[in-house]
Amino acid sequence: xxxxxxRRKHGLQSGVTGIARLDRRTKRLIPRLARGDVAIIxxxxxxxxxxxxxxxxxxxxxxxxxxxxxxxxxxxxPRVIVNAGIPLLDQVGEEVFERLRDGQAVRVDxxxxxxxxxxxxxxxxxxxxxxxxxxxxxRDGLSVQLEAFAANATEYLRSEQELLLDGVGIPLVRTPxxxxxxxxxxxxxxxxxxxxxxxxxxxxxxxxxxxxxxGADALIEAGYAPDLIVGDMDAVGDEALRCGAEVVVQxxxxxxxxxxxxxxxxGIDAVTFPAAATxxxxxxxxxxxxxxxxxxxxxxxxxxxxxxDQGRSxxxxxxxxxxxxxxxxxxxxxxAQLYRQTISGRSIALLAVLTVLAMAGAVAVSTVxxxxxxxxxxNWENVVFALQRLIS
Numbered sequence: 001x002x003x004x005x006x007r008r009k010h011g012l013q014s015g016v017t018g019i020a021r022l023d024r025r026t027k028r029l030i031p032r033l034a035r036g037d038v039a040i041i042x043x044x045x046x047x048x049x050x051x052x053x054x055x056x057x058x059x060x061x062x063x064x065x066x067x068x069x070x071x072x073x074x075x076x077x078p079r080v081i082v083n084a085g086i087p088l089l090d091q092v093g094e095e096v097f098e099r100l101r102d103g104q105a106v107r108v109d110x111x112x113x114x115x116x117x118x119x120x121x122x123x124x125x126x127x128x129x130x131x132x133x134x135x136x137x138x139r140d141g142l143s144v145q146l147e148a149f150a151a152n153a154t155e156y157l158r159s160e161q162e163l164l165l166d167g168v169g170i171p172l173v174r175t176p177x178x179x180x181x182x183x184x185x186x187x188x189x190x191x192x193x194x195x196x197x198x199x200x201x202x203x204x205x206x207x208x209x210x211x212x213x214x215g216a217d218a219l220i221e222a223g224y225a226p227d228l229i230v231g232d233m234d235a236v237g238d239e240a241l242r243c244g245a246e247v248v249v250q251x252x253x254x255x256x257x258x259x260x261x262x263x264x265x266x267g268i269d270a271v272t273f274p275a276a277a278t279x280x281x282x283x284x285x286x287x288x289x290x291x292x293x294x295x296x297x298x299x300x301x302x303x304x305x306x307x308x309d310q311g312r313s314x315x316x317x318x319x320x321x322x323x324x325x326x327x328x329x330x331x332x333x334x335x336a337q338l339y340r341q342t343i344s345g346r347s348i349a350l351l352a353v354l355t356v357l358a359m360a361g362a363v364a365v366s367t368v369x370x371x372x373x374x375x376x377x378x379n380w381e382n383v384v385f386a387l388q389r390l391i392s
Contacts, residue, residue, distance in 0.1 A: 015109030016087060018060040022102050026050045027235050031214070033057035038106050040096060045070050046077030049188045049299075055080060061087040061108040065094055068126060069134040072144075078131045089113065092123035152316040159253070160276055160317075164324055167289040171271045175227050175246050178291035181207035185215035185226075186280045187235075188299030194332035195222045195298055201335055207296065210287060212280045215299065216240035230286065231279035233259030241266050248273050250282055277317035288325040295325060298332045 018038040023029035026043045030050065033039055035058030042065040043050065054062060068078040068090050081088045087108055096113065099120045100106065107114040113121040124130075162168035183202065185191065195218065201207075202224065211219050213231030217240050220226070226245040229236060233249055241247065241263065247270040251257035255274055263270040275282050280300060287295050301318060322329060 015107050015114075016060040017105060017107040020100050020102060020104050020106045022097060022100060024065075024097070025234075026054075030054065030057065031235065031237065033059055036060055038063060038108060040065070040100065042066050042094075042097075043068070043077075045072060045075040046081070048076035048080055051077035051080035053187070055084045055086065059086060061089070063089045063092055063096065063108060063113055063121070063123070065092055065096060067091050069131065069138060071134065071138045074135045074138040078126055079135070082126060082128050082131050088126040090124045090126050092121035096121040153319060156276065156316040157320055160320075163275055163277075163285070164320060167285070169274055170286055170289045171248060171273050173228065173246055173248065173271070173286070173290065175208060177208055177287060179293050181205050181294045181296060182210055182287040182292040183207040183296045183298065184210045184212060184280065184283050184287060184300075185219055186212045186297070186299035187214040187218045188280075189301065191215070191218055191299035192222075195219075198296070198298070198332055198335060201296075207294075208287070208292070210283050211236070211240065211245070212283045214240075216243075216245065218299070228283075228286075230273070230283040231259070232257075233262050238266065241268060247271075248282075248286065250275065250279050252276075277321060281317045281321040284321050284325050284329065288328060292328060295329045296332055296335050297329060300331070 016038075018036045019034075020040055021029060021032055021037045022040040023032070024042040026041050026046075027050070029039065029041060030053045033054065037057070037059045038061045039054055039057075039059045040063045044066040046064065046068040062081055068081075068088060069075060078088060089108060089111065092113060100113075100115060104115060106120075111122050111125050112119045113123075126134075157164065163170070183198070185195070202209075208228065209219055209224055209226045210228040210230060211217070211226040213229075213233070214235040214237070215231075216226045216229045217237050220240055220243065225243055226240065228248065229240060229245045230248045231250055233241070233247075247263050247268050249257050249259045249263055249270045249272050251260070251272040251274040253274050253276050255272070257272045257274075260270060260272060273282050273286065275285075277285070284295060284297075
């Protein structure tokens with residue numbers, strides 16, 4: 001405090017200054033973030049997907065009301081933040097949401113958050129060393145998390161047995177899926193790289209493009225038009241919702257669908273899908289139930305660490321959903337590695353004919369070519385004359 005007072009006295013400041021953007025739901029905050037902002041979040045065990053989106057927005061600092069690593073399991077988000085060189089301040093307390101308004105200029109200096117000349121919050125500074133130590137300690141909790149996961153999976157199977165086994169509640173959609181490939185895109189792990197690698201596959205196979213919430217925005221950014229948008233509608237942009245795609249709104253098991261009103265306000269005729277699963281899981285179930293021959297996933301979890309990073313409830317539905325659709329499902333990386341764009345024999349023959357015709361045309365219009373053609377015509381007349389004499 002004394003050093004801070006001396007800095008103010010001499011007109012000096014340290015730390016980083018930016019515009020505060022606040023929301024208790026990180027998923028809802030991310031679309032509002034811009035370069036130079038200070039992200040104020042309330043996110044226990046910050047996950048990798050959220051952290052990568054925050055970094056991509058270009059924020060100057062991240063202030064978390066909650067612990068970014070609680071110790072329950074080694075979550076991946078904090079390492080992404082600190083590796084990007086962005087200050088991460090943890091456990092500043094709930095009061096920051098009461099004392100700070102969205103859009104105010106704040107300064108993050110060490111362990112303190114300043115609003116003008118007043119310290120409004122303080123917490124724990126996270127850096128490479130503290131994050132590494134916390135991750136190491138969190139590994140001790142993996143066995144507890146796996147036991148909790150087993151219990152959650154059992155409970156989820158009990159509550160969603162009819163959905164998982166018989167497809168009860170999966171809505172009918174207008175988009176033709178039967179017998180086609182489906183590409184299900186989540187704005188998650190390495191989605192940009194995967195979409196870029198799948199370009200030849202998408203152009204040739206023309207799969208049904210399914211965007212899960214902001215996965216629809218990811219498809220549009222990559223130059224594609226989604227056929228279906230599935231999710232609770234709290235992260236997808238208006239442009240994506242208005243692009244003409246069919247919309248399936250996730251609802252609670254009791255039928256309540258908070259995202260439905262947003263779609264209706266935009267003039268979209270949407271259907272609902274009541275389920276306790278995650279949005280990406282209901283997209284997989286929808287594609288499977290409606291007869292997709294292959295389901296290619298982009299941005300979804302592909303290893304134990306990423307499943308843990310999703311959280312226990314998401315792990316349960318994700319694991320059981322993959323058991324159901326496992327024979328059809330393949331990760332984008334596998335498709336990118338195995339897929340080779342093929343050219344049919346007919347296309348090769350057509351290309352050869354067109355090449356010959358083009359060369360013949362070029363020769364015919366040239367001076368030398370016209371001389372050759374005249375000589376060829378004279379020789380042909382001599383051959384015909386000789387044949388006529390031979391026959392007679």
